Amino acid sequence: MKTYDIAGKAVLITGASSGIGKALSSCFAEEGARLFLGCHPSEKAALESWMKELRAHFGVLARGFPIDLAADGAPERLYRAVVKNSGRLDVLVNNAGVMAYGNFHELDLERQRRILRVNAEAYLELMHLALRDMTAAGAGRVLNVGSVSAFQPSAHHAVYGATKAFVQGLSEAVNQELRGTGVTVCTLCPSYTDTPLLKGEGFPKRLLWYSVSGLADPETIARKGVRAFKRGKPVYIPGLRNWFIHAVLQRFVPRRLAGALSRLVLK
Numbered sequence: 001m002k003t004y005d006i007a008g009k010a011v012l013i014t015g016a017s018s019g020i021g022k023a024l025s026s027c028f029a030e031e032g033a034r035l036f037l038g039c040h041p042s043e044k045a046a047l048e049s050w051m052k053e054l055r056a057h058f059g060v061l062a063r064g065f066p067i068d069l070a071a072d073g074a075p076e077r078l079y080r081a082v083v084k085n086s087g088r089l090d091v092l093v094n095n096a097g098v099m100a101y102g103n104f105h106e107l108d109l110e111r112q113r114r115i116l117r118v119n120a121e122a123y124l125e126l127m128h129l130a131l132r133d134m135t136a137a138g139a140g141r142v143l144n145v146g147s148v149s150a151f152q153p154s155a156h157h158a159v160y161g162a163t164k165a166f167v168q169g170l171s172e173a174v175n176q177e178l179r180g181t182g183v184t185v186c187t188l189c190p191s192y193t194d195t196p197l198l199k200g201e202g203f204p205k206r207l208l209w210y211s212v213s214g215l216a217d218p219e220t221i222a223r224k225g226v227r228a229f230k231r232g233k234p235v236y237i238p239g240l241r242n243w244f245i246h247a248v249l250q251r252f253v254p255r256r257l258a259g260a261l262s263r264l265v266l267k
């Protein structure tokens with residue numbers, strides 16, 4: 001099977017200072033990509049030191065763009081800055097994400113709006129900008145890092161799950177619209193992964209669900225994700241068990257039962 005050749009491609013990865021985004025940047029560097037890495041401004045120093053390692057280890061170009069994606073106009077500023085540097089963008093990896101754990105009505109509304117802004121609006125805006133240019137060029141790839149939370153209600157992190165469902169629906173529909181353009185949109189949908197995202201304020205040390213799903217390491221998720229991306233898989237859920245639960249079983253379990261289960265196992 002012919003796979004997508006990443007060597008020399010200009011790749012923008014958001015949220016590349018930690019977790020899955022950092023691991024993805026390593027995989028793309030290994031393939032010889034030119035890296036344009038986004039991070040929250042508070043992580044500028046961490047990203048700088050990570051880029052030093054990437055340059056030393058893989059001999060690739062790596063440039064950092066510390067921009068708060070929740071700020072007004074930030075996705076467009078990031079996109080324009082990257083294109084100014086790279087000439088053109090070949091691959092957009094929407095990865096930056098935030099989460100808040102707790103009951104919807106008890107969590108601060110502003111915090112939940114921020115989740116919507118980073119996990120949904122920034123994805124949408126960056127994808128819109130990139131697809132305009134990619135379709136005009138007749139080539140390009142978008143990889144949206146979603147989650148298995150997209151496929152059923154996610155009690156105790158309802159807004160997070162809702163943003164992932166939004167990204168999933170948007171990506172699959174847009175990917176269909178793009179048929180014949182030379183451009184594709186893929187999603188990588190991991191289950192729980194051991195990153196700082198799950199260690200934020202209020203997040204339990206352990207969810208009951210971990211005994212079913214396990215807790216993946218970000219390097220494995222990134223490696224498998226990039227392999228699926230190169231093969232052009234439109235939707236990829238790492239792990240056979242996760243794929244079976246979220247892509248197959250969900251179709252046969254009544255939505256109400258899935259919701260009730262999520263309330264119990266995501267405690």
Ligand SMILES: NC(=O)c1ccc[n+]([C@@H]2O[C@H](COP(=O)([O-])OP(=O)(O)OC[C@H]3O[C@@H](n4cnc5c(N)ncnc54)[C@H](OP(=O)(O)O)[C@@H]3O)[C@@H](O)[C@H]2O)c1
Nearest residue numbers: 015017018019020040068069070096097147192193195197
């Ligand atoms: N961990 C999981 O269990 C899991 C499962 C499925 C899907 N995912 C998805 O994987 C993606 C990466 O998450 P992760 O688990 O790797 O968590 P992570 O280590 O916390 O990484 C998230 C990245 O996004 C950045 N970010 C957050 N808010 C930002 C903002 N306003 N502007 C710019 N950058 C911002 C973070 O920067 P800071 O460090 O400065 O906040 C960080 O670099 C997310 O989309 C997440 O939903 C994670």
